[in-house]
Amino acid sequence: MPADPANGRREITVSDVAAAAKVSKATAARALGDYGAVSEAVRDRVRAAAEQLGYHPNALAKTMNTGRSNSIGIVVGDIENPFFGQATRGAADVAKAAGFDLILLNSDEEAGAEENAISVLLAKRVDGFLVAPASTTVPASLHPAVESGRPLVLFDRVADGLDVDTVVADNLAGARRLTELLVEAGHRRIAFISTIGHEGDYRLGDRLGSSSVNDRVTGFTAVLGEAGVPNPEAFVRLNARRDGVDAIVRSLVDEGVTAILASDSLVAQAAFRTLRDLGVAIPRDVSLVAFDDADWTSLSDPAITVMSQPIHEIGAEAARLLVRRIAGDGAPTEHLVFPQVLIERESIAPPPG
Amino acid sequence: MPADPANGRREITVSDVAAAAKVSKATAARALGDYGAVSEAVRDRVRAAAEQLGYHPNALAKTMNTGRSNSIGIVVGDIENPFFGQATRGAADVAKAAGFDLILLNSDEEAGAEENAISVLLAKRVDGFLVAPASTTVPASLHPAVESGRPLVLFDRVADGLDVDTVVADNLAGARRLTELLVEAGHRRIAFISTIGHEGDYRLGDRLGSSSVNDRVTGFTAVLGEAGVPNPEAFVRLNARRDGVDAIVRSLVDEGVTAILASDSLVAQAAFRTLRDLGVAIPRDVSLVAFDDADWTSLSDPAITVMSQPIHEIGAEAARLLVRRIAGDGAPTEHLVFPQVLIERESIAPPPG
DNA sequence: TTGAAAGCGCTAACAC
DNA sequence: GTGTTAGCGCTTTCAA
Numbered sequence: 001m002p003a004d005p006a007n008g009r010r011e012i013t014v015s016d017v018a019a020a021a022k023v024s025k026a027t028a029a030r031a032l033g034d035y036g037a038v039s040e041a042v043r044d045r046v047r048a049a050a051e052q053l054g055y056h057p058n059a060l061a062k063t064m065n066t067g068r069s070n071s072i073g074i075v076v077g078d079i080e081n082p083f084f085g086q087a088t089r090g091a092a093d094v095a096k097a098a099g100f101d102l103i104l105l106n107s108d109e110e111a112g113a114e115e116n117a118i119s120v121l122l123a124k125r126v127d128g129f130l131v132a133p134a135s136t137t138v139p140a141s142l143h144p145a146v147e148s149g150r151p152l153v154l155f156d157r158v159a160d161g162l163d164v165d166t167v168v169a170d171n172l173a174g175a176r177r178l179t180e181l182l183v184e185a186g187h188r189r190i191a192f193i194s195t196i197g198h199e200g201d202y203r204l205g206d207r208l209g210s211s212s213v214n215d216r217v218t219g220f221t222a223v224l225g226e227a228g229v230p231n232p233e234a235f236v237r238l239n240a241r242r243d244g245v246d247a248i249v250r251s252l253v254d255e256g257v258t259a260i261l262a263s264d265s266l267v268a269q270a271a272f273r274t275l276r277d278l279g280v281a282i283p284r285d286v287s288l289v290a291f292d293d294a295d296w297t298s299l300s301d302p303a304i305t306v307m308s309q310p311i312h313e314i315g316a317e318a319a320r321l322l323v324r325r326i327a328g329d330g331a332p333t334e335h336l337v338f339p340q341v342l343i344e345r346e347s348i349a350p351p352p353g
Numbered sequence: 354m355p356a357d358p359a360n361g362r363r364e365i366t367v368s369d370v371a372a373a374a375k376v377s378k379a380t381a382a383r384a385l386g387d388y389g390a391v392s393e394a395v396r397d398r399v400r401a402a403a404e405q406l407g408y409h410p411n412a413l414a415k416t417m418n419t420g421r422s423n424s425i426g427i428v429v430g431d432i433e434n435p436f437f438g439q440a441t442r443g444a445a446d447v448a449k450a451a452g453f454d455l456i457l458l459n460s461d462e463e464a465g466a467e468e469n470a471i472s473v474l475l476a477k478r479v480d481g482f483l484v485a486p487a488s489t490t491v492p493a494s495l496h497p498a499v500e501s502g503r504p505l506v507l508f509d510r511v512a513d514g515l516d517v518d519t520v521v522a523d524n525l526a527g528a529r530r531l532t533e534l535l536v537e538a539g540h541r542r543i544a545f546i547s548t549i550g551h552e553g554d555y556r557l558g559d560r561l562g563s564s565s566v567n568d569r570v571t572g573f574t575a576v577l578g579e580a581g582v583p584n585p586e587a588f589v590r591l592n593a594r595r596d597g598v599d600a601i602v603r604s605l606v607d608e609g610v611t612a613i614l615a616s617d618s619l620v621a622q623a624a625f626r627t628l629r630d631l632g633v634a635i636p637r638d639v640s641l642v643a644f645d646d647a648d649w650t651s652l653s654d655p656a657i658t659v660m661s662q663p664i665h666e667i668g669a670e671a672a673r674l675l676v677r678r679i680a681g682d683g684a685p686t687e688h689l690v691f692p693q694v695l696i697e698r699e700s701i702a703p704p705p706g
Numbered sequence: 707t708t709g710a711a712a713g714c715g716c717t718a719a720c721a722c
Numbered sequence: 723g724t725g726t727t728a729g730c731g732c733t734t735t736c737a738a
Binding site: 057069102 | 414422434449473476478649651652653654
Binding site for chain 4: 058
């Protein structure tokens with residue numbers, strides 16, 4: 001007695017409806033599934049029988065035949081992170097409008113978990129993938145998705161050497177602008193903090209595991225270099241997840257850094273707390289800027305100057321692109337880049353002294 | 354040529370692997386699926402062939418036979434809301450550990466969308482449902498889920514007249530405590546604000562559409578009544594989504610209210626902004642307290658006194674319960690209630706004057 | 707327009 | 723331990 005969970009009842013099938021309506025299974029299926037040709041009379045009769053019996057179509061059986069599941073797999077770093085919450089919502093709305101549902105998996109930014117997620121989605125025969133890749137330099141975990149032939153759209157990050165559609169924000173320009181603001185205010189000792197993992201000290205030209213962080217670091221060090229700051233790479237602090245933002249900020253303050261650029265709002269939040277606990281005044285003692293217009297950044301005292309990204313739209317656009325690919329759009333690979341917008345608030349001041 | 358998307362290739366099946374390994378389909382399936390009895394030699398041979406051919410199991414076909422899809426449907430109000438982000442993450446982790454994936458749908462707190470979501474999940478033959486019901490007084494949209502015989506666990510809210518498991522926080526006690534704090538500080542004109550929809554003015558005994566908000570209002574008015582405040586129900590402001598928190602707060606200030614209890618952190622955030630824009634000092638002119646320890650509440654100036662809920666744990670526990678039910682646990686319906694914990698900060702002061 | 711029959715990829719008896 | 727044979731619930735030829 002398969003196809004039924006623990007409880008006793010058997011699901012109503014097309015056969016049951018067909019029998020009740022006194023037509024063949026094929027005809028009942030046509031009437032129920034809205035395809036092929038069915039006379040109006042028969043159609044109504046079948047529908048009535050279905051209603052009467054409480055028929056619920058089995059989408060899985062349909063998928064077995066058509067090869068289409070009407071589901072999209074989405075792999076995010078962590079759905080609890082507001083960034084992914086917003087992107088997922090944007091994607092969900094577009095997907096739903098196009099008749100797709102989302103199967104959601106968290107990767108925790110780990111390649112292993114990501115590969116696992118892809119494999120689960122592959123087994124469930126999703127029609128396409130939406131992923132914020134954990135590693136954009138070694139996107140091996142994405143290969144199975146690519147090889148499956150099902151469309152894959154990357155969002156928030158691009159991946160090296162993978163010919164797939166991507167939807168990201170202009171992190172390079174955003175980082176440049178934020179850094180310029182700090183430099184113009186007179187800062188020279190500016191630190192960049194990110195949670196991204198990286199072996200050893202950061203050196204100019206190193207490729208970071210996330211293309212977006214990579215672009216941010218590149219923009220940051222470039223502007224610093226142009227401003228005549230020697231060894232700008234020495235101001236890049238990575239591995240903040242492992243080492244702790246708190247510890248990093250403390251040592252930065254000791255080292256006399258006068259400004260901090262946080263790579264995301266979670267890092268900024270931790271840095272803000274540490275500075276406050278340390279009694280270091282923002283922006284009088286240390287200036288602080290960040291990416292993402294998280295809600296707290298406009299509520300804190302002082303409010304934080306941020307580079308805002310159209311997160312919702314990035315998710316939505318990625319889904320739109322994916323839906324088009326699923327529909328068979330064979331246009332060349334697209335790489336969409338959304339502009340970021342600066343929101344100036346009160347967290348920048350000239351360096352002290 | 355079914356079972357394959359737009360592109361040309363055909364998926365590798367158990368039959369292909371069986372042929373390559375020169376065994377029967379059944380044996381290949383046993384080796385691949387890790388069930389039944391297979392000799393080690395054959396098992397290795399089959400696995401090697403599978404690897405070689407690039408075999409990926411079709412979970413859907415498996416579901417057709419076993420009746421188990423290893424997916425759980427989760428219906429939340431809005432995944433962009435931090436509350437649901439956290440609860441979903443809690444649920445996702447437990448689900449994954451038990452071998453289940455999540456199919457995520459947003460209801461926007463509308464019964465229609467919720468019913469739709471349930472029907473989609475039913476068609477996809479999820480093994481169980483996790484839902485934060487849009488309406489707990491008229492849970493009609495949940496009936497199809499209940500009738501399907503597949504387990505359903507409600508979280509954050511209970512539903513009237515539905516014999517299903519629920520996992521919620523103790524909103525009544527939480528609201529009482531928060532209100533007591535305000536009363537003890539000397540407040541008498543205290544307003545309660547929620548986005549929940551309600552026809553006409555709130556009257557004592559009205560059942561609100563969300564059991565959690567209902568409990569909060571009940572606790573709030575009870576404490577006010579015990580403190581001798583006449584007509585406490587007059588201080589309950591609902592429909593804030595429709596009318597706007599901003600407009601409500603402005604009129605409240607005009608009416609000389611000296612304290613506000615926000616039903617959730619999103620309402621609190623909007624209220625905080627309005628008070629700030631109005632130049633009304635918190636807590637000197639108006640005290641403000643809220644539910645949920647959202648990150649901004651400890652970063653704002655002043656930091657907000659809140660009633661914190663174990664959101665992550667609520668999601669996790671709901672998933673744990675559901676997984677047990679799916680496994681066939683026939684124990685009586687459970688109603689889990691988690692305590693809320695008060696976090697005192699600086700947003701309460703005696704009323705002015 | 708309708709029906710009969712085959713088949714999607716897998717599991718589950720049952721026999722050997 | 724292995725193979726044979728039926729299905730799961732649907733769609734899809736192909737005839738009638």
